[in-house]
Amino acid sequence: MNLRKNLRLLASREKAAHEPSTARTAARVRLGLACLATLGVALGLFETSAAWSWQQWTLALATGSALAASLLRPLAPPPSADLPHGLGHPLSVTAAAWILFRLAAHTGAPAILIPAGAVAWLAATRPPATAILCLLAATGAETALTLSGHQAGGALAAQLLAYGAVAGAATVLRRKGSAPRASAETPPTEATAPGSPHAPLLSALNAQAHAEPEATNQRPLAEELAETLKLQLELLRQSFELTTVAVLLPDSLGRVLRLHCAASTRTDLVPGPFPIGTGITGAFLGPQNEVALAPAGAQPAALPYYPQKAETGAILALRIPDAENNTLRILCVDRRDPSPWKETERQALRLAADKLCRDLGLGLRIEQMNRERSAVQQVCVGLK
Structure with missing residues (x-):
């Protein structure tokens, strides 16, 4: 039997040697x-x-x-999905x-x-x-x-x-579907049967044992959301021939702004922090939701994430809606062309700001889920 298995293995290897090319x-x-x-x-x-x-x-x-x-060929993933093949x-x-x-x-x-x-x-x-x-x-x-x-x-x-x-x-549905499949593959044991007196405690400990793999699955989810945000900003930049598309978010105290994410042709962006009211952000201290400068010229510190007196043609900044916390979040774009912004461009960027509102809210909910999971883990460790 062993000789037959070895012959089959040798034949399969010889066949596979001719297939890659x-x-x-x-x-x-x-x-x-x-x-x-x-x-x-x-x-x-x-x-x-x-x-x-x-x-x-x-x-x-x-x-x-x-x-x-x-x-x-079938729509299933190929055995080798390496790039570029x-x-x-x-x-x-x-x-x-x-x-x-x-x-x-x-x-x-x-x-x-x-x-x-x-x-x-x-x-x-x-x-x-x-x-x-x-x-x-x-x-x-x-x-x-x-x-x-x-x-x-x-x-x-x-x-x-x-x-x-x-x-x-x-992407979110794909990540959410991976955790139930992993937990469904774990067969029930005799100790966790409904009639066992230790079933509640062992179920809690079993959930704690699986909490760490689920947490590792959540980390790529947060990274995927961050990559999706960067991709959206890059799509906007290329579609409208912009120099920079930036999202400014406040810190936990709401006193300063930081460069949360950006897509730009420049490499000298300053991440912050910037005091609220610096440059064009000062226009949003009131009820203003949109500010346009065209032509912008070399206004000092108009865009806080640029070096002093950076040359820009036109600037458009929009408030990202936040009905829950009423915090200041800004979508800011600029380009070399000094011509005024068209209404179609403004409307598209308003839609982008609404989309960013939902993406940022989803990211906050994922962070809250991770904190709650960590608290449940600590309780399960104490019970153990």
């Missing part, structure tokens, strides 16, 4: 086809309002045929979703459900790095379509905010 070649082909399809979306080849030439028809048909062949399949799904979305965008149907479903699938099943790369590719294609006049800037901003909300919700 073929699998990697197929992965490279899928990745190339997916990149080609994404480029076709960015160039507007799948816009129903465009007049296609024979070159565009040839590229579209070749890309569609190759993409269909790439999508014949594991990027071909999810990027192919992303490109296919955006192709269908652009083809159906002019029909009046709720076509945005197609890319939203792809975003939810990426966030729920793919590794974070893979999902972020696919979303950045789709964002680049949407931005190219906006710059070429195929869609309005306001529509782009609304779509990006919707995709960010879907990705955040799918």
Whole structure:
């Protein structure tokens, strides 16, 4: 029996030695086809309002045929999801979703459900790095379509905010679903049976024993929320060609502001703290909810996280709503262009501020859950 098992193991190893090169070649082909399809979306080849030439028809048909062949493989995660070989399949799904979305965008149907479903699938099943790369590719294609006049800037901003909300919700649900599955795999013991007199105490101790793995699962959840926030700010910065998008939050006493998160082309941002009322934050000491400066010029300390007399073209700062605690939270953006802010840009940034309000509230609730879990752990340790 041992000899037979060794022969089988040797045969499987010899077979596996020839498979990696073929699998990697197929992965490279899928990745190339997916990149080609994404480029076709960015160039507007799948816009129903465009007049296609024979070159565009040839590229579209070749890309569609190759993409269909790439999508014949199952939607389950591949055995090896390392980058870049594991990027071909999810990027192919992303490109296919955006192709269908652009083809159906002019029909009046709720076509945005197609890319939203792809975003939810990426966030729920793919590794974070893979999902972020696919979303950045789709964002680049949407931005190219906006710059070429195929869609309005306001529509782009609304779509990006919707995709960010879907990705955040799918990530939270993914993290929440991992803990019940882990606890369900633990079989009940005789001592924890309902009729046992020690069942209540042992149940409490069992919960304490599983508290530490659950806490380790919560740490990545907080990190995922932080990465989602950074990604949203970067999407806003690239969509409106901004220099910096920053979120300023107060400390626990509400006396100073700190740079909580930012996306910027600059590398000299100052994290703080800044006394409340410094620079443009002083405009929010009253009931003001929005402040715009265009042109801004080299006003000293207008943006507290910039060095003194930093050159800026236009500045827009918005109060992030906080109905529960009524604390000062600010979303601040600036750009080199000194022209006045358009109403569509202002409306998109107002929506972004509302979205940030919900994300920050979710982060606070997660911190509160972690504190309550820690208190329960201490009680269980005392009972033990």
